[in-house]
Structure formats: C-alpha cells, structure tokens
Amino acid sequence: MSNGGGVVSSTTHLLDFLEEPIPGVGTYDDFHTIDWVREKCKDRERHRKINAKKKESAWEFTKSLYDAWSGWLVVTLTGLASGALAGLIDISADWLNDIKEGVCLNAMWFNHEQCCWGSNETTFAERDKCPQWKSWAGLILGQEEGPGSYIMNYFMYIYWALSFALLAVLLVKVFAPYACGSGIPEIKTILSGFIIRGYLGKWTLLIKTVTLVLAVASGLSLGKEGPLVHVACCCGNIFSYLFPKYSKNEAKKREVLSAASAAGVSVAFGAPIGGVLFSLEEVSYYFPLKTLWRSFFAALVAAFVLRSINPFGNSRLVLFYVEYHTPWYLFELIPFILLGVFGGLWGSTRFGKYPVLEVIFVAAITAVVAFPNPYTRQNTSELIKELFTDCGPLESSQLCQYRSQMNGSKAFVDASPNKPAGSGVYTAMWQLCLALVFKIIMTIFTFGLKVPAGLFIPSMAIGAIAGRIVGIAVEQLAYYHHDWLVFREWCEVGTDCITPGLYAMVGAAACLGGVTRMTVSLVVIVFELTGGLEYIVPLMAAVMTSKWVGDAFGREGIYESHIRLNGYPFLDAKSEFTHTTLAREVMRPQRSDPPLAVLTQDDLTVEELQVIINETSYNGFPVIVSKESQRLVGFALRRDITIAIENARRKQEGILLTSRVYFTQHAPTLPADSPRPLKLRSILDMSPFTVTDHTPMEIVVDIFRKLGLRQCLVTHNGRLLGIITKKDILRHMAQLTNQDPDNIMFN
Amino acid sequence: MSNGGGVVSSTTHLLDFLEEPIPGVGTYDDFHTIDWVREKCKDRERHRKINAKKKESAWEFTKSLYDAWSGWLVVTLTGLASGALAGLIDISADWLNDIKEGVCLNAMWFNHEQCCWGSNETTFAERDKCPQWKSWAGLILGQEEGPGSYIMNYFMYIYWALSFALLAVLLVKVFAPYACGSGIPEIKTILSGFIIRGYLGKWTLLIKTVTLVLAVASGLSLGKEGPLVHVACCCGNIFSYLFPKYSKNEAKKREVLSAASAAGVSVAFGAPIGGVLFSLEEVSYYFPLKTLWRSFFAALVAAFVLRSINPFGNSRLVLFYVEYHTPWYLFELIPFILLGVFGGLWGSTRFGKYPVLEVIFVAAITAVVAFPNPYTRQNTSELIKELFTDCGPLESSQLCQYRSQMNGSKAFVDASPNKPAGSGVYTAMWQLCLALVFKIIMTIFTFGLKVPAGLFIPSMAIGAIAGRIVGIAVEQLAYYHHDWLVFREWCEVGTDCITPGLYAMVGAAACLGGVTRMTVSLVVIVFELTGGLEYIVPLMAAVMTSKWVGDAFGREGIYESHIRLNGYPFLDAKSEFTHTTLAREVMRPQRSDPPLAVLTQDDLTVEELQVIINETSYNGFPVIVSKESQRLVGFALRRDITIAIENARRKQEGILLTSRVYFTQHAPTLPADSPRPLKLRSILDMSPFTVTDHTPMEIVVDIFRKLGLRQCLVTHNGRLLGIITKKDILRHMAQLTNQDPDNIMFN
Secondary structure: OOOOHHHHHHHHOHHHHHOOOOOOOOOOOOOOEOOHHHHHHHHHHHHHHHHHHOOOOHHHHHHHHHHHHHHHHHHHHHHHHHHHHHHHHHHHHHHHHHHOOEEEOOOOOOOHHHHOOOOOOOOOOOOOOOOOEEEHHHHHOOOOOOHHHHHHHHHHHHHHHHHHHHHHHHHHHHHOHHHOOOOHHHHHHHHOOEOOOOOOOHHHHHHHHHHHHHHHHOOOOOEOHHHHHHHHHHHHHHHHOOOHHHHOOHHHHHHHHHHHHHHHHHHHHOOHHHHHHHHHHHHOOOOOHHHHHHHHHHHHHHHHHHHHHOOOOOOOOOOOOOOOOOOOOHHHHHHHHHHHHHHHHHHOOOOOOOOOOHHHHHHHHHHHHHOOOHHHHOOHHHHHHHHHOOOOOOOOOHHHOEOOOOOOHHHOOOOOOOOOEOHHHHHHHHHHHHHHHHHHHHHHHHOOOOOOOEOHHHHHHHHHHHHHHHHHHHHHHHHHOOOOHHHHOOOOOOOOOOOHHHHHHHHHHHHHHHHHOOOHHHHHHHHHHHOOHHHHHHHHHHHHHHHHHHHHOOOOOHHHHHHHHHOOOOOOOOOOOOOOOEHHHHOEOOOOOOOOOOEEOOOEEHHHHHHHHHHOOOOEEEEEOOOOOOEEEEEEEHHHHHHHHHHHHHHOOOOOOOOEEEOOOOOOOOOOOOOOOEEOHHHOEOOOOEEEOOOEHHHHHHHHHHHOOOEEEEEEOOEEEEEEEHHHHHHHHHHHOOOOHHHOOOO | OOOOHHHHHHHHOHHHHOOOOOOOOOOOOOOOEOOHHHHHHHHHHHHHHHHHHOOOOHHHHHHHHHHHHHHHHHHHHHHHHHHHHHHHHHHHHHHHHHHOOEEEOOOOOOOHHHHOOOOOOOOOOOOOOOOOEEEHHHHHOOOOOOHHHHHHHHHHHHHHHHHHHHHHHHHHHHHOHHHOOOOHHHHHHHHOOEOOOOOOOHHHHHHHHHHHHHHHHOOOOOEOHHHHHHHHHHHHHHHHOOOHHHHOOHHHHHHHHHHHHHHHHHHHHOOHHHHHHHHHHHHOOOOOHHHHHHHHHHHHHHHHHHHHHOOOOOOOOOOOOOOOOOOOOHHHHHHHHHHHHHHHHHHOOOOOOOOOOHHHHHHHHHHHHHOOOHHHHOOHHHHHHHHHOOOOOOOOOHHHOEOOOOOOHHHOOOOOOOOOEOHHHHHHHHHHHHHHHHHHHHHHHHOOOOOOOEOHHHHHHHHHHHHHHHHHHHHHHHHHOOOOHHHHOOOOOOOOOOOHHHHHHHHHHHHHHHHHOOOHHHHHHHHHHHOOHHHHHHHHHHHHHHHHHHHHOOOOOHHHHHHHHHOOOOOOOOOOOOOOOEHHHHOEOOOOOOOOOOEEOOOEEHHHHHHHHHHOOOOEEEEEOOOOOOEEEEEEEHHHHHHHHHHHHHHOOOOOOOOEEEOOOOOOOOOOOOOOOEEOHHHOEOOOOEEEOOOEHHHHHHHHHHHOOOEEEEEEOOEEEEEEEHHHHHHHHHHHOOOOHHHOOOO
C-alpha cells in the first residue's frame, strides 16, 4: 500500500504544503514497473484539488468540467481515430493486394472491384472481369489468356509480394523496431503496469500502419486484426497526452489503453461487445467498471466510424455475415468437439522466431506456393467468408457445385437439401486440404518475422478450412448413409440437415480459441462476426474443448508464452500460485545474503546516504526508527532520494555532504556547529505495504496482483525483517516450476 | 491478509500437526461476514492435501479426480436444475394464467394454446377459438358471447387473480419469508461475503418456485426473471452441498453462486452471454476468470435444457425474436436518446414497500383495470413480443392496421412501406397510453409486496409501450411531413424507413437500464433476446443516456438502494471513495473510546481471557508481545477462542480457570505448582493485515474491497494502535455522505 509520500504528506501535514513538490519525484524509468496504488492516490488528490477550486471562478468551473469529461473525450477521440485508421488500412491493403494481380487503367487508385463497378458485365460470375482492369500480363504482354500470361502474372505476383514484404521489414527494422508482431503481449505487459517508452508512440503508430498494409498486401500468412489493437492503443496513448489527467498518471493512462484495445478489436472484427470482453478477459489488468463503460463507448464509436467508411462495401458492422437455415442436431456435437480438439492442438503449436532476412524466403515461398491454389491466393478474409457461407441456389462458388437431384428446385429459395458432391466439390476438397497444410506451415514460420503480424485471421482460416472439410465429409456421409442410426432420425433424403458452413465457423472459433485461450470473449466475437446467435452451443462446445486440449499440452496461450520468452515482469492473474512457501522464504535478505540496506530516520548524513545508494542497486530503501529497534517508519525510492538530494543541493543553501538527513516531522537536535540538515519527509512513503514473515506466499502473490504492488516489506512481531519485490516473486515462481529464474529481466 | 491460524500453522509447524483441528474453528455465525483470504487459503490447503495423497492409491487418485472435476459437475447440475425449473415455471405459469379465462374440456392440464392444437380452425385469427376450450362464462352460463358472459368472465378473472395472489402471499409469509422480492439485492450481499442462513435453502427454493408461478399467473405487474436468478442460486447452493470442496468453503461456494446467477439470467431471457455479463457486472464480487468460464458453461447448460423443454414453443433460445428489414438513420438517435431519458427517469422512481394485506388491494385493482384493456390483460412477455414485432403483411395485430396504399403489395414479402395509420392503430395508441399509465402505477405498488417479484419484465413492458408510441408517432410524422429537412434525405413516400418495433426495443432497454444501471450486460441481453445485432448503436445510445439520467437523479440503482435500506454490510465496488481521511481517523479506539481490547501472547490466564471476552462484544482481538512494547503478533477471533477454550476444558485434563494461556510456539516458564497451560497458537492468525496510521482511507477501502477483508489492524512505527473493521468503514462512509451511520446493522 505504498503511496506517494508527496501526495499523502501534502494532504496531512500542513507544513509540507509550503514545500514545493520536487520535479521528477513520482515518475518512472524506462523498463520499470509502476506503483498502482500511488498512481491512483495521485489521481484522487488531483481530482480533489480541482473539486476544491471549482467554486472559485467560472474558469475553474469550466476546467473542472473539462476534467470530468476528459475521460469520455479521450475514449471518443481514440474510437474515432481507431475506426478511421482501420478503414484506411482496410482500403489501402485491399488496393495494394490487387496491385499484385493487375492495375486499373482508368484510375490507378481503384482496386479491382471499384475498377469494375462501372462495367457493363452484370452477371455474377463475370463480375470481376472488365476491360478497365488489366492483369500484368495483359498490360505487359498484351494478352490476358494463355500459359505465357499465366507465367507473367505468376512472376509479377511474386515480385510484388517480395517487394512489399521487404519494404515492410526494412521500414520496421530502420524506423520502429517496436512495430513488429501483433503487439498484444507487450500491451498486456504495459497494461499490467510496465513502462516501455516508445512502444505506443507516434513513430510506432506511423510505421506500424504503413507496414501493416504492406505485410497484408504481400500475401504473407498473417492477419491485420491483432496489430489493429496495437494501432488503437497507440492512438489512445497519443490522445491521452492532450489531457493532463491521463498524461501525468500512468494508472489512468492504462484505463485509456484498456478502452483503446477494446476499440481495436471492435474495428478489427466489427465486434464492439467482443472487443470489450477481449479487453476484459485477455489484455487488461486493472479493469474497474468505469473502464467497462468507457471501453464499451470507445468500441462503439470505433465500430460506428468504420461502418461509415464502409470498407467492406456491405454497410454492415458484421465482417462475415452468414445466415443458416437449418438448426444443428445433438449428434453434430461430436464433429464439433473434434474440431475443438484440432483447435487445441493448433494452439499448442510453438511458433518460430526468425531474423529479418528470412522474411524474403518466407515471402517468396508463400507467393510461389499460394498463387496456383485459388484458396491460398485469395485474401484470407474473403476465404473465410466463402468457407462460412452456406450453399444457396445463388451461390456460384466451386464449393457449392453439387450434383443437382431435383428439377425446379429454384421454387424454394431457402431449401437446399443435402446433395451428392459434384466434381467442383471434389476439386475444392483437394485444394482445401493443400491450402490447410500450406497455411499451417506458413503461419508457423510467418509469426516469428519482424513485420506487423496477427494470428487471428490465419488461425481462423486454418480452422475454417478444417471445419469446412469435416462439414462436407459429414454431409456426404449423411447423404450416402442416411439409414445409419445416427442419421436416421433427423437426416432423411432430400432434407437439408447439415450445414458445412457452420462447421467452418466452429472450426475457426476452435483454432482461435486454441491460440489465445479466450473463451467468453471469443464466442462473443464469433457470433458478432457471423450474426450466428443460434449456434452458441456448438461454438461454446468447440471453444471449451480447444481450451482444455490446449491447456493439457501447455498451460499458456500464445501471449503468455511470448511474455515469458521476452522476460517481461508480468504477474499473470490467470495462473494460481499453489505452493506452500512463506514470505520469509522468498524475502531478501536470505541467510547467505548481505544484510538488508536500510536507512535510519534521523542519524544519516548526506554522504552516508549517497554511499548506501551508490553501493547498492535496489530501487528503494526501508526507513526505520533505529538500528536497534528495527521498527519500520516508511519506504523511500532510490530515484526520489537521488532527485531530492540533487534538488536540495541546487536550491537549498547550506546543504553539505556532512548535513544530517532526517525523515521525521521535526529536525533532530544537533550540535550548534553542524551544517543545515536536509528534510526528506516529503519523499517518504509513510504507508508502505507490510506482511508478516509467516504470511503464506499465496496471499502475498494475491496482494501483489490485486493491488498492483511493486514491493512489500516483511516484518516479524513489528520489527522489519526483509523485502519482497515483484521480481523476487517472479523469480521464486520460476524456481518452483523449474524454469530459469534469470529469465525475468526487468524490474 | 488474515488467514486461518489452523491452516498456516499446520503447514509450517510440524509440532502442530499432532494437534487435531478443533471442530467449529473457522466457521461463521449467521449475519456475519466471511474472511475471503482465510477461505481461499483453506481451499488451497485442502487442494494440496488431496494432491499429496493422490499417488498413494487408486482410490485416492479417483477422489482427486472427482475433486478436480467437482467444479464443472456442480455448475452442470446447477445449469440443468435451473433450466428445468425455469421450464417448469414457464409452463405452469402459462397454464395457470389461462385458467383465469377458461378451462380445457378435454384435458384440464392443457393451456389455451395446447388445448386448441388439435382443433380444425386453421386460420391465424381464429387460432385461439376452438370448441374444446371453454371460457368460464361458456362453462357456467353456457354462452360464450354477450354482455352477461363478459361480466361473468370479468368476475372469474378477478376471482382467480385474487386467489392466486392471496395464496402466494400467504405461502411466503408462513413458510419462507425469504422468498419474497426478486432476491437479487440479497444475492449481491451474499456474494460479497455475507452469511444469511436459509436464504438459498431448499424451503426458500420450493416456496419461491410455487409462489412465483402463482404471482405471475395472478396478473400482478411483476416479472419472473429476477426471481429466476434467486431460484438458480438456490439450486447452486443446494448442489454445492454434494461437494465438500464447495460445501465447506464459503468463498468457493460463492463461485458456484456467481455461476448460478449467470444461469438464472440465461434461462430468464434465453441469453447465456448476457447472463455471464450480468453476473460479472451486476451481482458478483469476487469473479476470477475461472468463474467466468464456469458461469459461461452453467449459463449454456441452462439455456440448452430450457431449449429442450421448449416452453415458448418456437425452439429458439431467443425469447422475443425479431427481424427488422430497415436500417436505422442518424436522425433517429434523437428519439432514441429521448427514450433513454424516459428510461432514466423511470429508473429514479422510488418503489414502495407495503405490508402483506395490501396485496389483495393491489391484485384486485390490477385485475379490475387490466381486464378490459387487451394490452394489460395479456401476458406481459407476449405484450413485449407484440410491441417489438415489425408490421409485416402477415401480421394480424391491431397495431398493424394501417390504411393500405397499394394494391398487390403481397408481391414483395419484405416490403412494408410506411403507411398512414388506420383506425386499429389509433385505438391501439389510446389503449397503449392507458396501459402505460396503468403499468407505471401498478409496478410501483407491486414491487413492495411480499411476493416473488421481478422488475425486469414490467420495466421492459413500460419501456416497450413508450417506445412503440414514440415509434408510431415518428412514423406518422415522417409519413405526413416527408418534405421536412430531417426526413427528406432518407424517408420518401412508399419507403419503409421507420420501424416502430425498434423503438419499442430501444425503450425497453432504456427502462431496464434505468432501473438496474447495467450497461454492457444489458445491451448484450437485449440483443441476445431479440437477435437485433444491427441495432447495437441505438441500444447503446439509449442505455447510456438512461444511465446518465438515472445517475443524475440519484447514484444508486434499485439493488443498491434496497441493500442500503436493509442495512446489509455491502462495500460497493462501483462507488469510489473520494475523501482524504486517514486510517487513524477511522480506526477504533478514538480518543473518547475505551482502550483497545488486546491479548498478550503469554501472560493471561483462562479466567482473564474469559473476562475480556465477556466484557466486550468484538469479533476478534489483536495479540501483542507485551503491553509495554505493543508489538503485534497476530489476531484471534472471539468465536475461535470460545470454541477452543470449551474444547480444551472438555478434552484436555488439568485446564483450570487459573491456567496460563499462551499463543507462542513454546510454553512460558511457569512456577512449578501452576496448572497446565493452554496453548492457543493453532487459532492464532499469524499474518493479520496491517496498515499504518498514515494510510489514506481511500487505500484502506481499496484493500478491503479487493481482498475481501473483515478487519485490518493499524500500526504506527511498528506498534499496534487500533483496528478498522468493514463496519467501521461503512459507518465512516455513511457519515461522510450525511447518512445515518447506525443504518449499518450487521457485522
């Protein structure tokens, strides 16, 4: 329960009001952990000051109103910016993706679809062929058909893919190394109270936006959904600088970031509620109900802006809108659960981490292999959409080329009874199987590359492909063996009993669940995505199964393992501490250690204090009454002491190396000739958090997690014994699980 | 961070292993608050014991598996029972409701609809008229039509309504007083760690189920949705007795109750995800992610069972399924926000609290006034469904009797352009206005009655009526003034631009939001209810507005105000503590108080200890090293001391009133002739929670909330100064907000 000494003392000791706050006290170094309790106290103090002043003048009243509304303002701005950026990224990536195949003669800046809008071709199948749109072969060789132009197009496709990938990786490497990956593990760490300067800055935002477009357009097996969360968080961070309430308080800033991550998921999938739940379940650490409402609002605004920009051209919030016409049957839970198992296995795959140059190879292989197969060449989102869609009579996809059994079936628009698969379906099945293998391999290699890369869409694609394959298999099984006991009841000839699209949806959810280990938020995202409210039970069954299977093969999701690999000091709220160790076994000093570095409250000189500071590397020091009694008075941070001494020497006259330092309310009685003493009470945290040496570590861990502590002092019968820091706890936990305790790198 | 002394010492002091645990130590009295930290430690300890034993034999291994899965088992059972009970209640209430109007001649146990299933009448309008179903007039007077039979039916309707209401109130009064109301405020209090024995017992469950059916059937303006949460929690509580993991641990039991309340909302509305969010946002106190998954599962199972029972006969999970065919327009946000304001005003209404006998008057007035108006006579759920439904060509409702403008409009099934209102609509408008006034008045009076009564459905009905009225008004305005600037762009003649059903939905959400002050969970519930995924933005706008308006008129929702009126010790996590008081200003003893009652660790006799216990009424006592040093050793609970002394006197020989009591590890050196000393270390909590006297109360409140403490000791420089209990904090908060601090009644 440490809190800013400056804060508390200024409210309780009138004398200290006269002292100016020392600039720099209460800020943090890079790669350090914030003190949640102190930050929250600082904010309440600021709030009280504004409230006290607001009756003084109209101007102060306006300022207090501005302050009260700044929370809503900053989330609104964040939502607006996230929505706009997401729209921009969607449109640019779409255009750049089409550049790989050809160019619009009328207007370079049109993508394939926009280019052909004015075309006379009205039939659905010919929709994407129009004279204005030239493939590269058409442009360079002057002919659209034939093996020569196929090779030309193939070559240009690889060329562009490689150029985009290389440009992306170079931009990231040179300008903003923090822009690579999805950013979600780092955002989780930052939200838990860690400081990584520049991770959410304007350069990262700019480079991440540009390279994300390039990486997506290059055709690499990656998604833009995860990185959009990072982009939204950058927006949140940048806008929070407009409001002192947020810019000057690390804890409050994290509330904005929680809301921003909700907005990010909201625009990534068009799923505002799923976004809020994602922020709650997956990324946030401290999530008060007020943040729930703000997140909800930010997610809403972002989704609304994206809907207005309308990059998908269907004026729906929903990305993969589907309508199925058949209910699901209890028996189908078996294949759904199998898909869940597949998802769990996919989630326990270990993804690689590869250096920069390999991006060329991965991009080249991706382009070479992807081009010939229509299911790998097309945009992954479109692939998922196609796989989710049920085969109606209007559907012209290869996946829907069944052998028709009845004449005049067009009479019933909704009825599409199960039919034997036609040659198109068989071809599609082979291509899908190849696409599945390709996607799995390429995704594993792609995720380690130093480009902005999300796992959401590739995972969903893998699940959707697997699901569609299983769905078609079950459908054909039911058609040819409708007399089997399992099918007899509900799946007669000529009825529409199995929807392969639903299997694709379930598979996609299962794979996404396996990778991220989300549950509730994932189901909400998927049903917001698809509008498939009726299919909650299959979704839940598959997601639960995939989580259990994934947990059985390794308890951590992709984000947690990434955090561990990077050595961030992240105390996961999800994993329980189940050991019986006590605080005294974890605290420092242990028997073999040198004694605890402590400060006495009134008999150190400035020189002695500096010696203690220089000879140790601790971030803070307990202050005690005297060496004999060992009774605890408070806690002082190293950074604050250094700043305070420097400040005093610069500003206060008569402060020498022999000056006495005191943390008490009144100066100690000194000999007449001694130099002027230095009062450091204002930097003393007079309510440090303490536990007794008998406290079980499970309770200590709980306190650290719930209150967001950095350190905690250990006492025995009122005497100071030692100290436990967050890093000590993480090191102890690593030891208990037989991991290398030196993995934890930062403080 | 107090934890069971028995727990800690048994793991750390081998000597204490020999001592048997004292029966009764670690349990709670009725109307007391549990110690979350101690309960969680107890559970981890139990878990470790089982884990340590599991390798011993196959039987122990089976037991450990059973223990590991018991969490999933208990939520599954709870989900199954909640779903089944909800189905039973739905069906019974439906049947009993129809009994008010008539009886099925073929089979008494059929309701009106089931009775007429076999009928030859196939047209939609005549669907509910069949010879098998006799109204009371038809049965008694032998004629179905005419003023005489109308009066007869009217009389019988009032007769039955009164009988049901009277029976319900008597059953509640005589057998289970805890069965009245919705139960949600008490469940919130129980989940926050309070003990109310019998509130979730089998008698309450039985009587609540029966009287809920009676109360709903009596036609009183109340809903069964809130009480279903109580019913589900009773199921959860009863099933938790099958599993020692949950029956013997109050904290773990509350995890089951959180899941049960999710299941309750899930079956109440057919909204599993909304249920989970409701449990998270509204009722739960301690909600780890594991509980999120379990709640999700319980909600899913319950919804699944209810779907299988299929009481609504539409095989959908969704209660009020609607499909709208028109998007909404930006301008419409103005009426939506107005509906939000209405909802907020409705939410700041104060509901009455009336004694038992008034139920007769309320039921009589309800029946007398409700019968003539079709919108008040019909089942409230059906009313809401009708109000939500868009007017398609197949809709025969009075609300859809517009003057037709075109011939052959049946050609386009979906197109139902705005039309001028016909006489049916005008009649309906008048009846709706009357119904609105009636519902508002009756709901205010009904909610205080001592019967099971929920506010969800009545609030939704009020909102839906208001919304539909506004919707029809806007629609007619747009029809007659389509040249106005606001309509010109998007609402031409012959287009279907305004959907009155959507207004009803928005109004319902706004009123529900005003009453409960839910936000995210409410929007999720409403869109799960209606399947109206596209209309998230209007819903959010209205819900936010209603929350702001409601908060402006009084910060608390209906549950919080109910908790406050009842004086339950509930530390609300939603309201922030913004004052600057310090721990030393809140702790006892203050200057005017008698000194703190403390125990010294090794120089009290049994008699002295008993005197201290008898002369004070505190629930626990700090144990210190000596009166001189005031250094804190631990904390011992009154209940545990009493039990331990009694136990020792019964079982240990030589324990006299003059026996020395000691809390230390080793017995103090005593004169040779002194009686055998009594060791009480096993009941000593050696890791009591402490804060310093300088700690700001905002931090103390935060710690109490987040860790679920009962008390906390206050120290200054390592010496014990005083104690702060949860009740002290609540009393302090009441003082600061100028409320009567003696309102807080329990410990």
